[in-house]
Amino acid sequence: MxxxxxxxxxxxxxxxxxxxxxxxxxxxxxxxxxxxxxxxxxxxxxxxxxxxxxxxxxxxxxxxxxxxxxxxxxxxxxQTQPREPEPPYLPERLGEVIDLSILKPVCEQIHVEKMRQAFAWLSENLPASSALSFRPNMVFPRHRAVATEWLARCGLDVSPLNVSLTNGATSGMTTALMSVAPPGSTVATEVVSHHTLVPLSTYLGLHLEGLAIDEEGMIPEALDEACRKGPIRAIFLQPSVINPMAALMSAGRREALAAVASRHDIAIIENDVLGPMVEGRAPPMAAFAPERTLYVTTFTKTTVPGLRIGYLVAPDRYVAAVANRHLVSNWMATPAMAEIATRWVADGTAMELVAWQRRALASRHAIAAEMLAGLPYRAHPQSLHVWLPLSCGHTEDAFVAQARLRGVGIAPGKSFHTTDHGWTPAVRISLGSTTESELRTGLGIVASLAQGNPQELLLAI
CATH class of the missing domain: 1.10.10.10 (Winged helix-like DNA-binding domain superfamily/Winged helix DNA-binding domain)
Structure with missing residues (x-):
């Protein structure tokens, strides 16, 4: 006591x-x-x-x-000892909370109907190999061939032999990290990065080093300096809008980072889950450094969340390692999901849903522009979220707690931070996880809190 x-x-x-x-x-x-x-x-x-x-x-x-x-x-x-990290999103939606914490695409009845139609087709057309085989190479050759069509839309010209099917982006990230960075090695990333990267690196026994960024993302000089100071095995990048700050990296910046990676002979892991949905983007990092880039993309953020399938492209030097690491961590991607993804790529449904998502997001961003007017938020026309830096005096914990008390769930910026230094308080707000009406209400509450007196928020809790 x-x-x-x-x-x-x-x-x-x-x-x-x-x-x-x-x-x-x-x-x-x-x-x-x-x-x-x-x-x-x-x-x-x-x-x-x-x-x-x-x-x-x-x-x-x-x-x-x-x-x-x-x-x-x-x-x-x-209890002050280390514990499992909390996800930035609410584990579940409780009561009347407007959940703007979890990153989801906009979904309506059309997505349910598309999946129902796909499963109805699958019930009549499921190949015996997909139902009965344990051997990935027996199941996936056809899927890898079709995957190259989708990857071409992403800006890559690759051989089917370099493509692995995964159960989404997290599976691809895990396999990629295991393939290029042995336990005890260092992986560099941006100071604000993927929320699962910190715990994933811990579980894999990797040291994660957060590097300085600007409005485009990782600064090449910061990467070069880190490589000179100590051995870096790989860098993890999200150059096309899916990163927490919704930044889009220019072709020049991608080329400069690729040059640094080549000079120090380090691998690049590129997370590009929005793929062809981002209009006017530069080619992927994998196009600038194909000999060292492991490229990850998926369908969950652009078509239907339930389509848990993705592609991991590996250069020749890492193909065997990727195949072996994927076998021990996942064995193989779910064949039924692969069948649906392949059909949707081939018949145009995937791009139809991507185009639908672009239109839906345009409407959501218009609401954000109206409700957050005057606030210094960051976004991109095809981002699934906005990033809102908090003004001086606001703390993330108090801000998120007050939003939650007023019925709105948002993600604290600290969930995406990879270092303890140089942190500016911010929150991530999802635009696709609820209805437009709820989004308008939720953003209005967030805006009123952001424009309020920080001291009053602290007193209120």
């Missing part, structure tokens, strides 16, 4: 969040150390003049944040 107690005079409405914040600050300031037993719910309620239910909600909030643990029969204890 500890001698520290919350100050009842500092409690504000809602009281459970205010109490949780007092305890959280005490933990951060070292007044409550790891393993400290907290008072029981009833004892805390009596000390502060609160209801037991209010204290229980405060403790539950702290458990969700990973700051305390509740053990049946023993009580509640401070």
């Amino acid at each position: 500890t001698n520290w107690r919350p100050d009842p005079s500092q409690l504000r409405r809602p009281a459970y969040l205010s109490l949780a914040e007092q305890i959280a600050r005490a933990i951060q300031e070292g007044k409550l150390v790891n393993g400290t037993k907290l008072p029981t719910h009833r004892r805390m309620a009596e000390d502060l003049g609160l209801s037991v239910q209010t204290v229980s909600r405060a403790y539950d909030d702290l458990i969700r944040r990973g700051l305390i643990s509740g053990e049946i029969g023993r009580g509640s204890f401070v």
Whole structure:
């Protein structure tokens, strides 16, 4: 038990969040150390003049944040040791929350109907090999050939022998990292990058180094300096809008980064899940450095989220490694999904849905421009999200908490940060995860918070 107690005079409405914040600050300031037993719910309620239910909600909030643990029969204890990272999005949509935290394409009934039609076709046309074979090379030759047609739309001219089918982008990223960076090596990326890259690198035993960026992304000079200071095995890039800041890298910047990678003989992992949806973009990094780039794309962000299939293109030097790493981590992509993707690429459905998504996003960006007018947000006409830097005085935790209290879920910028230095508070806001009406309402709430007094937000929680 500890001698520290919350100050009842500092409690504000809602009281459970205010109490949780007092305890959280005490933990951060070292007044409550790891393993400290907290008072029981009833004892805390009596000390502060609160209801037991209010204290229980405060403790539950702290458990969700990973700051305390509740053990049946023993009580509640401070927990400050490393824990599993939280996703930037809400694990599930609760109650009436407008969920702008999870990155999704715009989806309507047309997407459900397309998938239903695809499964109806599949029920009559599923090849025996897709249903019965354990051998990827027996199932996927035809799919690899059609994949090259899609990859050509992405700006790549590749052989089917260099294409692996994966269960989406995360599977492709994992395989690519395992293929080029052994445990203990260093992978460089942008200071603001993919939210799964930090935990994934940890699980694979890799050191992740976040490098300086500008409005286009990674700065070539920063990469060159990092390579000179220590051994870098690979760089991970998202040059075409899908990155958190919705930045589109120019051809000149891609060429410069490719030159640095070539000079230091390091691999490039390119995440390009929006593929041909981004109009007017430069060719992929894989076109500038085909001999060293592992290119990942997928259909989930541009067609239908349920189409969990993707392509990983590897240069000749990494083809065998990719095949082996994919076997041990996934064995093979799901054949039924591969059949649907191949049919949609061949019959034009995939590009039809990409064009539909562009039109839908144009409408969503018009709403964002109206509701966030005057705020310094970043976006691209084909981005699925906007990136909103917070003005001086705003903290991400308080901003996200206040948005959540007002019924809007958004993603904190820290979820995408790969280093502890040079961080500017920001939030990511998805444009496709809800209806246009809810999006307008949610963006209005976010805008009012962004334009409000930061100190008032802190007092409110």
